[in-house]
Amino acid sequence: GQQVMQIPQYQHVQEGEDFTTYCNSSTTLSNIQWYKQRPGGHPVFLIQLVKSGEVKKQKRLTFQFGEAKKNSSLHITATQTTDVGTYFCAVSANAGKSTFGDGTTLTVKP
């Protein structure tokens, strides 16, 4: 199946700073999803990207899919304490079988 690597594994930021997590693959991806898991919680679907070069925004979150469809990024502008958690990228295949990255855990210092 398709494999994805996420970097960094951990990121500590001061509240108000920006944050970016990257998802990379050695092969062309058909799609990519992003999930957020709050501490003690379960993953929650955020968005899916399917088109080359696609950019989508959700308030302070910006999601990008690379032109070659081999990488994706999630950028948070001006982080808040509510942004803490682990952000996962995933690739979906037939019947929704998804392969998840290892996640980036974000901590925000007030």
Place this chain on the structure above:
Amino acid sequence: DVKVTQSSRYLVKRTGEKVFLECVQDMDHENMFWYRQDPGLGLRLIYFSYDVKMKEKGDIPEGYSVSREKKERFSLILESASTNQTSMYLCASSLMGRAYEQYFGPGTRLTVT
């Protein structure tokens, strides 16, 4: 709102015991999944099902089996629990037409002693 429920939030079992983890979803989703989550390893797919009585192996099926007798219910079975199966187990479901959008249950933290 989609609701995915899991039978137990915490479970402690002994090595060699047979363990059943139950998952129920209330939104008529065709697809259901079982993952385990371990620190630093992300979510790893154990089994999934896209229809009643259908099952497909995921990436780490060894030591596990599943059952889907009804559309809303997907059970994960550990035939003989071992300490290396101590983990967080997450169930998820999705619609066939939006298979990529998975809804997760709260998880069961299983400890095998």
